[in-house]
Structure formats: C-alpha cells, structure tokens
Amino acid sequence: MRPSSRHRSSRLRSVLGLASLLALTVTLPAAVPTPWQAGVAARKITPPGPIWLAGYANRSAPSSGVSLDLYAKALTFDDGRGGRVVIVTLDLIRLTVALRQHVEQEAGRRYGLKPQEILLNASHTHSGPEVAPDRMILERVFRQSAKPQDVAAVNAYEVFLKDTVVALIGESLSSLAPATLEFSQARAGFAMNRRRPEPKGGFSNNPNPAGPVDHDVPVLKVSGADRKIRALLFGYACHNTTLGGSLVSGDYAGHAQRDLQLAYPGATALFLTGCGGDQNPYPRANMVPGQQPEDLVQQHGRALANAVHSALAARLRPVQGPLRTAYGSALLHYEPLSREELGTFTPAQYTPEVVERARALTRLLDRGERPAPLPCPIQVLRFGGDLTLVAIAGEVVVDYSLRLKRELRGPAAVWVAGYSNDVFGYLGSRRVLEEGGYEGISANTRILNHPGRFTFDAEEAVIGKAHELLRQTQP
Template identity: 30%
Template structure:
C-alpha cells in the first residue's frame, strides 16, 4: 500500500512596494500607475513518509507572475535543496502568466519590460519564507478530482489569404476543460484547491498591477471554500480571452477581468459542489527529461549589424545577440518535468509558452491523467507546431525576437516533443519515476 500524502500550504503577498515597469506588453512605458489586484505566491508542500521512514518531498509554487526568470531558478532550487533536501525534479515554480506583474528576467528584449533586481530579491525571500510556513502546517490529505467546462478563451490565430494574423478564430482549437483538484484533510475540512485552465491572462493592457482573471477566480474560490486556491495555467500560447468587437479583439478593463474570473470560478465551484472522484494514493515521484529543439537558418553577424540600426524590437533583438554570441546557437533545450501526485494525477511542467495543440496531445496521450503546465521553472519562448511554423504569425516567427532567440524553430520540434512526452509518460506508467 502506498503511503498517505501530506500537504502544507501557504500564501505570501508579492505585490511590488515601489513603482516599476510591468512585463508582457511592448506598448507600455514607464512604471505602473496603480495596483488593481495584489499579487500572491501560493506554496504547496507535498510530503510522504514511506514504510521504511524515508521522506519524499515535492514543491509546487504558483505565483502571479508572467514567468520565472530562468537565470534565477538554479539559485532558488539550491536553497531548497540545502534546507529541505528537495531535488530539482521535485520542484516546480509555476507562473499564471499575468501580464500585470513585474518582469522577472533580463534575458529578453527591453520592450517586454525592464527587470528590477531589488524586487526579485525581495519576492524570492518572501517565497522561501512561505515554504517554511507551508511546512509548518503539513497534514495528511486525500485527493479528489472533477472536470468542468468553460469558454472564456478563443483561438487567436486567423488565416487571411496567405498570412496569419492575431484575430478571433472560433474554428481553431481550444481546451475548454476546467480540471479541479481538491485536497481534503483526513476527517477534516478542505486543505486546498487547484484548478487548471488554458487561456492567456491578457484581458487588459492597462499599465496597472493585476493578477488578472486568474486572480479574480482564486479570490472568489477561496472566499467560498475557505481554503487556499491556485490557478494552474495550461497550454494557452495561441488562446486569449474572447473579448471581440467588430470581428476583432479588443482589450478590456478591471470589470472585464472580474467578469471573466467569476465565470471561471463559478464553474470550479459547480464542480466542487458535485460528485468528485477520489484518487488512490501513489508514491510521490518525479523525473526530468530534456528535448533539444533545433532552430532554422541562423542570422549572420552582417545581418545582425544591419538590424541593429532599424529601431524598435528588431534593434533590441540584434543587440542582444551581438552582445551574447552564445545565443546564436543551433538548438536549445526544452525541459519536461513530470510530477506524480496521485494515481491518475500528474503534472507535466515545461519552461516555455506552449500552444494549445500540445496541451490537447498531452491530455489525450495520458488519458487525461496528466495536466500540462507551461510557464514553469523558466522561459525559453513560444513553442509552436510544425504547421504553425509553415503558416508564420506571431507565435511561430514574430515572437522569437522578443525572447532573444536567433531564429524560428525547425519543424522537427513537434515530432521531438511528442516523442519525448510519450517516452516520459511511458516511464511513469512503468514506475520508473
């Protein structure tokens, strides 16, 4: 019989105390104007004691950030290893991908937002303190799962003749499922709720701090349930809120954020109010697998020098590459990290912006037992499909400059990712994690 699962939870306020620039929109300049919704990091500390009294631990940290800075993750994991014995493969730093929070890295072009190292030091200190708080309230729990449906998101790649633009595409794929996970104390109340959905938190483009619709949803669920709730972002690389006017997207405001969040929250609460499946315990386990993604034709130094005087994002991109020639490489690793929490429930974390087609593949390949979790433990940029690379558009080609990548990916990336995901899941099924 597998040992019971213990869970400890904690929440820390990571709202910036001083004005700084926000991340995610090139049109915003200067520091944020006000705070609409405070930002939080939610800590989920998992532990098991085996029959031989060995201790297994895993950590999930969900934060109201656009992503976690890849250059800072190793230091954080080293701290967790020294203090808690946590292995790299058992730690997931996940971001909801709100575009209403601070930049967390200097790896990308300045147009995506300037990083403030002082904020990051403060935020990371609060998070590490929160881990201690979560450990302090560890207790045995059982796990329940249910599924709902929500359609606040819509596919955002639209073909117009021979080009691909960012526009509403009701015929494009989405993932409407809302996966709800409830942790219940043995003989006691609800300890926490995780809910998973795939849609960009880009309702508003205002220069204001906000946890966006995921924050509104978490606030509502926590108020009703009386326990910590965390939003887990799915593969939403080509999905955004369905705010449409005259057959085109438009940005909303704080009221729209609240409305979308409440729509999602009410579906989560409906699932929680109905029958849910109780999952059997399993051995807490994790594994990392890296897959190398190849770039297409790399730019020459002469080409980059010419781009450096063009202005805008193109100039910023070329200067990044010229200043760091290591960026002009033929491939980059995508990290796949599988964490198994219960029989029928695993999390597959990925350090990229993954389009929805991969999320649907992961769910189908696993029979629905694996929740895809991009925006985790760093960020390499967008990962499109092979078809999208041939079509072009923002996710496939234009976005590469924002993330300081040397070129769009080679179409072989989709085959490599699918094969790596299938192999990792096969290892899990055979108990090799």
C-alpha cells in the same frame, strides 16, 4: 443418465475455483489509502511601489497603482512513502533560468528537495512586474523612457522574489498535515484561439473560433482531517491578457483565485497555467461597448471560479499514491535567421544589444556554425494510477495539451501545464512552426531575442521527452 467422468471433473474444478475466489475475497486486505500529507502557504508579492510592467511593448512608464494584489503560493504533497513534491504558483508573466536555479539550489540545501520535487508555474499575467532585468534592456521603448530608479526597482524585485519563493517552500513543508486528495474537472468557454488566418496569407492576433482550444478546468481538491478544504489547485489554458493599462493585477486568474477563497474560507486557491500560448480570453480590453476591461476581467474570473464550483459538485475521484516525479529537458534546435533577416535589425528600430546580437549571429553563420540548442524543461508528476500531470516550459501552444491528453488517455486523468520552470518564449507545435506568425517565429525573434525559429521537430522532441519521463515514473 449418469454424467460422464469428464463432466464430473469439470464441475469439481468450477466448484473449487469458486471456493478459491471466495477465499481470496475474504482473506486479501483492502487497498490501504495513501497516508497523504499536504502543506500550503501563500505570500503577497505585489511590488511595494511603481515598477515596470511586463507583457506589452507599448508601455512607456512604470505602474501607477494596484488593482489586485499578486501572490506566490506553495502546495506540498507527501505520500508518506518517500514521494513528495512542492508546486509553486506565481502571479507573474514569466519564470527565469536564474530563478529556477536559485530555488533548486537553496531548497535543496535547506530542505533536501530534489529538482524533480519542485514545480514552478507562472500565471503569465500581463499586468505584473518585469522579473528579468536583462530582458528589459532589449526593449527600445524602455531604453527611451526608463529612469535609473526603474532599473533599480526591477533588480530589487528579482532579489525579493528569489528569497520569497524559497521561504514560501519552507512554510508549506512546515505546515504538512494529514490530507485527502480528490480530482475532478469541468469546462470554461472564454478562451479562444487567437491565430486568425488572413485572406492574403499569414496570421493575425485576433479571435479565431475555428481554431483549436482546450476548455478543460482540472481541479485537485485537498481536504484536511476535518474534511474542510485546505487547497484547490486548478488550471486553464489561456493567456492572462484581459487587461492592459498601468495597474498591477493577476488578471482573470487572480480574480478566480480570490473568488474561490471568498467562497471557501480557510482554503488557498492556486492557479496552474495550461497550454495557452495561442489562446486569449475573449472579449478582452475594450472590445465591448459600454464595458471596461475591469468588468471583463471580473467576468472571466467568475466564469473560471464557477467552473471550479461545478467540478466540485461533480463526482470527485479519490487520488491515491504512490507519488512519483521526474524532471528533464528536451533540446530545441534553431533554424537561424538568414543574413537578410538579420540585416533588418537596425539601430533605428532596435537597442544596441539587439543589434549586436544580430551581428554576432551573422558572424556565426559566416563561420558555418549554428546557434546552440535551447533546453526545454519538462516535468512529470504521477499520482498513482489516478492522475498524471505533465508540466512543460515556455509559452506552450494548445496542440501539446490536446496531443498528450489523446496519447495518454486511460484510467488516470491527464493534466498538462505550460509556463513551467522556465518561460523562455513561445513553444510552437509543428503546425504553428510551419504556419509561422507571432507564436511561430516573430515573437521569439523580434521581441524575445531568439536566434531563429525552432526546427519543425521541436514538437517530437518535447513529446518524446515527456514519454521518457512518464516511463521513469511507472510503478
């Protein structure tokens, strides 16, 4: 039986379609790899002498020595097509608005960098120097114990830090050279949620194995034209609070960076802090009989470095461009403290500055006004369709990382960092703000000088701004 004309026509179309596909396969050029260039630089930022350490309110004297040196490091990426960014990591507890503004201004003037092309991230070590002189005067123990030279040391360090970061950025830009970027990730298990619910209500700062965590260890490997590793950018969502005492140290993140640089000679390891606002390294301090905190911090550092080794042994995915960046701020509104709560800030317990702030807030309430909202910087770095990095200011709790990874799940890997560009205090999620406790309200209002807790819509404001910036970086 002869095939019908319709069947002959269908077969002809199939043959022609296959021929067209083969022609496209032959004639279309392969995707051109991004002509990446990368530059890296590092400077030691260990204070030259005794200095007041930040993070624990029970310290009553400056540092007494150095256990592990502190570093500022800069990693620059240039996609060869107009996209570039400089990531600066610092072994410090916080970043201030003053530091960010100075770096923006000077790096823009000297190197032509735009604000969205600069990312600053603090490791949040609690064994590093105080970097905010105006923050120190709010602490009663400091006012009672500090000497004039202690204030002078912090003031001098702030100036040194501003100059160092700007110079470091220039060094990383001047070291740009052809590079290959690859991404992988592994896991480390020593971080644990520290918001333990108590039988009588409320939350204490203790291990809570049932609480949410983010154990991912993202790793961006940067290799030179000789295929040798030039830089390893890696992250983890956990407080750097293994240690206490009076010795300067980068805590577990500092040890992990040191271990990696010993394992890969010539490489610079940079730690990017994740959303660890409600996460602690456990065990820590004096939890383990017969072990010193220094033993534990080395163990945690080794565990994190081993996770990076594991990521490098896994299947690495090439990272291509273009590189697109965006920067903006979400506005965080306050639910102010009540008059009764403000009345508890008495001269017997707080410094004159804190007492006057409480009185000023009371006068504000009397006028029927509310505190001004707080800008929360957010930054997005999009590496083509392979990697998206979202960086959020503040001590961000883990809920933000888990939510963004869930909402952005797709072909591109998602990396979420906290403690970026401004560390103003704790950024609770709706859950944490509703629950209250240390990260929800008391740390910000009783220690960090905020006029109240953030309103419950803070999480939506931050996530909404992140999505807006992500849309701006779409191809």
